[in-house]
Amino acid sequence: MTSRTPPAADASSRLASEPWYLPVADEIAIFEAAYAARLPVLLKGPTGCGKTRFVEHMAWRLYRDAATPRRDIEIPLITVACHEDLTATDLVGRHLLAGDATVWTDGPLTRAVRTGAIVYLDEIVEARKDTTVVIHSLTDHRRVLPIEKTGELLDAHPDFLLVISYNPGYQSVIKDLKPSTRQRFVSLEFDYPAVAVEARIIAHEAGVDAGLAERLAQIGAKVRNLREHGFEEGVSTRLLIYAAELVRGGVAPRRACEVAITRAVSDDALVQQAIADIVDVILP
Amino acid sequence: MSEAGAAAVFADHQRVLALFTQGIVGRHLHLKPFDEGRPAAAPSRISTDGESIRLPAQVADFPDARHNLGAYRIAILHQVGYLECGTFAFDLRVAGERMALPPAAPAPPASAILRRLRPAPRSAELERFFALWPRPALLRRVFATVEALRIDTVMRRRYPGARRDLDRVLAHALGRRPPAAGLRPLASLLEALVQYSLGRPRALLVAADRTGLADALLATAAPVEADGASVYDSAAAALAICAALAALTRPPARPGAHGAGTDEAPPDEPPGLPEAAPAAAAEVADGEAAPADDALDGAEVDFRGELAPDAVFRRLASGRAGTLEHDGAAESAVPEDGAGNDAPAGAARAPVRAAALPPTPRSFLYDEWDCHAGDYKRAWCRVYEHRLRGEDAGFIDDVRRRHAQVARQVRRRFDAIKPESLARMHGEREGEELELERAIQAAIDRRAGHAPDEHLYVRRQRGRREVAAAFLVDMSASTDFPIRDRAAEAAAAAAAAAAGEADPYVWGRFGAPPDPPPPAAKRRVIDIAKESLALMGDALVALGDAHAIYGFSGSGRDNVEFHIAKDFGDPAGMRTWTALAAIEPRRSTRMGPAIRHALAKLARQPERVRVLIIVSDGYPEDQDYGPDRRDIEYGIADTARALAEAERAGVAAFCITIDPAGHDYLRRMCAEDAYLVIDEVAALPAELAKVYRALTTGNGRGPRRRGRSALRFAHPGTGADAGPASGAAPGAPHESRR
Numbered sequence A: 001m002t003s004r005t006p007p008a009a010d011a012s013s014r015l016a017s018e019p020w021y022l023p024v025a026d027e028i029a030i031f032e033a034a035y036a037a038r039l040p041v042l043l044k045g046p047t048g049c050g051k052t053r054f055v056e057h058m059a060w061r062l063y064r065d066a067a068t069p070r071r072d073i074e075i076p077l078i079t080v081a082c083h084e085d086l087t088a089t090d091l092v093g094r095h096l097l098a099g100d101a102t103v104w105t106d107g108p109l110t111r112a113v114r115t116g117a118i119v120y121l122d123e124i125v126e127a128r129k130d131t132t133v134v135i136h137s138l139t140d141h142r143r144v145l146p147i148e149k150t151g152e153l154l155d156a157h158p159d160f161l162l163v164i165s166y167n168p169g170y171q172s173v174i175k176d177l178k179p180s181t182r183q184r185f186v187s188l189e190f191d192y193p194a195v196a197v198e199a200r201i202i203a204h205e206a207g208v209d210a211g212l213a214e215r216l217a218q219i220g221a222k223v224r225n226l227r228e229h230g231f232e233e234g235v236s237t238r239l240l241i242y243a244a245e246l247v248r249g250g251v252a253p254r255r256a257c258e259v260a261i262t263r264a265v266s267d268d269a270l271v272q273q274a275i276a277d278i279v280d281v282i283l284p
Numbered sequence B: 001m002s003e004a005g006a007a008a009v010f011a012d013h014q015r016v017l018a019l020f021t022q023g024i025v026g027r028h029l030h031l032k033p034f035d036e037g038r039p040a041a042a043p044s045r046i047s048t049d050g051e052s053i054r055l056p057a058q059v060a061d062f063p064d065a066r067h068n069l070g071a072y073r074i075a076i077l078h079q080v081g082y083l084e085c086g087t088f089a090f091d092l093r094v095a096g097e098r099m100a101l102p103p104a105a106p107a108p109p110a111s112a113i114l115r116r117l118r119p120a121p122r123s124a125e126l127e128r129f130f131a132l133w134p135r136p137a138l139l140r141r142v143f144a145t146v147e148a149l150r151i152d153t154v155m156r157r158r159y160p161g162a163r164r165d166l167d168r169v170l171a172h173a174l175g176r177r178p179p180a181a182g183l184r185p186l187a188s189l190l191e192a193l194v195q196y197s198l199g200r201p202r203a204l205l206v207a208a209d210r211t212g213l214a215d216a217l218l219a220t221a222a223p224v225e226a227d228g229a230s231v232y233d234s235a236a237a238a239l240a241i242c243a244a245l246a247a248l249t250r251p252p253a254r255p256g257a258h259g260a261g262t263d264e265a266p267p268d269e270p271p272g273l274p275e276a277a278p279a280a281a282a283e284v285a286d287g288e289a290a291p292a293d294d295a296l297d298g299a300e301v302d303f304r305g306e307l308a309p310d311a312v313f314r315r316l317a318s319g320r321a322g323t324l325e326h327d328g329a330a331e332s333a334v335p336e337d338g339a340g341n342d343a344p345a346g347a348a349r350a351p352v353r354a355a356a357l358p359p360t361p362r363s364f365l366y367d368e369w370d371c372h373a374g375d376y377k378r379a380w381c382r383v384y385e386h387r388l389r390g391e392d393a394g395f396i397d398d399v400r401r402r403h404a405q406v407a408r409q410v411r412r413r414f415d416a417i418k419p420e421s422l423a424r425m426h427g428e429r430e431g432e433e434l435e436l437e438r439a440i441q442a443a444i445d446r447r448a449g450h451a452p453d454e455h456l457y458v459r460r461q462r463g464r465r466e467v468a469a470a471f472l473v474d475m476s477a478s479t480d481f482p483i484r485d486r487a488a489e490a491a492a493a494a495a496a497a498a499a500g501e502a503d504p505y506v507w508g509r510f511g512a513p514p515d516p517p518p519p520a521a522k523r524r525v526i527d528i529a530k531e532s533l534a535l536m537g538d539a540l541v542a543l544g545d546a547h548a549i550y551g552f553s554g555s556g557r558d559n560v561e562f563h564i565a566k567d568f569g570d571p572a573g574m575r576t577w578t579a580l581a582a583i584e585p586r587r588s589t590r591m592g593p594a595i596r597h598a599l600a601k602l603a604r605q606p607e608r609v610r611v612l613i614i615v616s617d618g619y620p621e622d623q624d625y626g627p628d629r630r631d632i633e634y635g636i637a638d639t640a641r642a643l644a645e646a647e648r649a650g651v652a653a654f655c656i657t658i659d660p661a662g663h664d665y666l667r668r669m670c671a672e673d674a675y676l677v678i679d680e681v682a683a684l685p686a687e688l689a690k691v692y693r694a695l696t697t698g699n700g701r702g703p704r705r706r707g708r709s710a711l712r713f714a715h716p717g718t719g720a721d722a723g724p725a726s727g728a729a730p731g732a733p734h735e736s737r738r
């Protein structure tokens, strides 16, 4: 019989090619400096604004593009999407039954600590409180991971870096990061980019012409002006890209915006109507 | 005329249009129909003052309802265009650098120091620009026309999807213009300009022109249609056009004396229009003998409304209108075809965010129940939301000290309230249920020879109380009324007695007894209300209930004030206490809209139990709350209706009134068990706590599901009871219901 506990939802990236990332400000330089000093990084920002893409890009730069043996690491980036049932055990590892014996299996965090990868804990505040314990010992000068079950005290690989993300928008006060956790990280704040930048991202990601991309970015900016009306997040870059992809797939632009933007950001009929009107006047 | 069914009625679309406008502009602008406020005094033309946009109460220009709605959008985009494209940011100094301005009539003081000493100008720069021309009305009108053309051209470029609506609206406006050819020369040229701005082809206008000036005149206006044209291009074009028209009118030598110089001599030839002058001169000689400014009337184009630079100026001076400074290169300047423009400046610019703008009080429209008509008046009341701010940091300490005993009593009462919902806590050391997955893991660990994790249970834990409470305090002028505070009197009496017992000889040596202890500061109804709410707030923080404290007052249906001391999201702290202390008596008591606004706020709270507690000192009353101010029935009926809406929305509402005469009307406003009259004011804190407790616990069935639900209210017109389910739509908010 195997454990029914779902494995930690992690995705690893081998990063064979460079993930495209368009810098918005000085975030690349900051991250590089933070990595050089092995300072843990916290990415803060609304959903779909490019945090994940940024970490992927940075991992590629710092590993695949490096002049050191680091470039040959098999998996430079390990991403864990945190959820409310995620425990420290899920991150660190557990014993599994193998026939009549038990075998120890590293969790994603332990793997990164051993191999010297970047581990990206997405939406860290969602995870259970006990996860902060392991994070704390990894993020101060000790850089150790205590593995309670095996009694091991694992020194982090010199290349290891911890990156967490945090979306202040939809977290309730209860689920806030504790200052003692937060103050262990360099904080990079993300927001949706300016119209011209976002237009280039949309054009690149969806492969649509600059004119449509510009219009969609324009719509994004206007719709975000309504953020406070029942939807905290505004419309993400991701959704704007979806709309563009639908158009490229042959859907009429207004319809594409309706399904990818208007319906996706709000359930309030009047807000939807106002967004549809904004879309209507901005699209040619 | 079109059928009534196709008309777009403002009240029906108010909220969507307001959201649309906010999305486009990035900040909230109040949309107001013409008839709102004082109908006689209010301008009945579309206009903006930078903070609001006045719009017609309905549009019925087209047979298709969608097209009429489209006309609203065009009117809004046009006004927004003025705000976004720098019309009101016009600066005379910049204008002076870019064009030759006519000399100002009274020579300005030359000294820079003097200029700095001069008080701030009393009028918008644009108005002062108009005044530079001998006939300011002419320059104003010409400028308005070319500026409107510029704005519409920008709109066309920026909002290509609005082009069809714009074309329709322009065609409609064009259809209502008189034929230019039939007018006198000056009027015909101005008319040609208007028609050009409305899209009539230049060739047609030139062909019909009898002055010979039209071609050159329209050519002068054309630059404002260029991409990137600014308000200064409009100003320069307007000046050039006026100079050309001067050929027709012979400007008088001194401003203010126009109309006087009506000699028949041919006018000076305006530069740039030489070949046209003779024909014009001939016309002037026989027709335009006494040009008066009424030649400038009838020029309006409805959907463009009127420019009111002074209104914007006043808003700016009072620091209330948003930014107007950003010119032509607005953040939304998208090239017409989107491509091929790599605008480096735009790329570097951070997104323009509303956060940078000064706060504007928001407004919300609510229906009002008209008991005489037996129907709602739609979007009748405008509620302005204000944030209370205060400085009195000593207030809360003072309250806690003086009411320490009551505070303890209230807390004890609240301690007894059991939180309602049980949350399932996973991974506990003990609990009601074993968690299978964790148990398996523990077994494996044990087999592996490790200490197993003992957090194997699900436990039901008392969670947060699911209560959201809003307190609504009457801030009407009558709450200024001093009251007898028996407790304070007793204390003062005791102190006086104590002083009397002091050895008279001791005092006698110094000639006079000491001042009697200062009588407790004069207590007013509002003070008691504030202090009670402070105690409640303290207790609710301890209890963990979500709560908000609001005050309301106002005067007239267009200005209902809703003051926020603490909103639901606000953490309780010094900021909220000082804000609460800032609650002061103000004006009237229009209760209905205040209740509706509080309900809209409660509706956004996720808590299962929602209560609204109203603390007032008398019956609802306001200047236009009903046809006759002495008739209190209208206000009572509307309040009763609002309370019925609360009931329907699942909000338990309760009225506490400090008014011994209260029984009389409260019985008609509230259900039997949904109000309380207090005559001993000192009892308020304790009573409030009792009421609160009763409202939020309610026999485990949730509040007032049954039993309390029979909210009756009298129908003053008929005396008949109208149940809450009496058909008519509830008075829904029409605007930004967050």
Ligand SMILES: Nc1ncnc2c1ncn2[C@@H]1O[C@H](COP(=O)(O)OP(=O)(O)OP(=O)(O)O)[C@@H](O)[C@H]1O
Residues within 6 Å of the ligand: A020, A021, A022, A023, A024, A045, A046, A047, A048, A049, A050, A051, A052, A053, A054, A122, A167, A201, A205, A237, A238, A241
């Ligand atoms: N600066 C950028 N450069 C390149 N692509 C970007 C950029 N910003 C956003 N994107 C695009 O937006 C998409 C969404 O971004 P991403 O998945 O990184 O968002 P996120 O911030 O991680 O969101 P979430 O918080 O929901 O996980 C990406 O797939 C990418 O296509």
Ligand SMILES: [Mg+2]
Residues within 6 Å of the ligand: A048, A051, A052, A053, A122
């Ligand atoms: Mg992500």
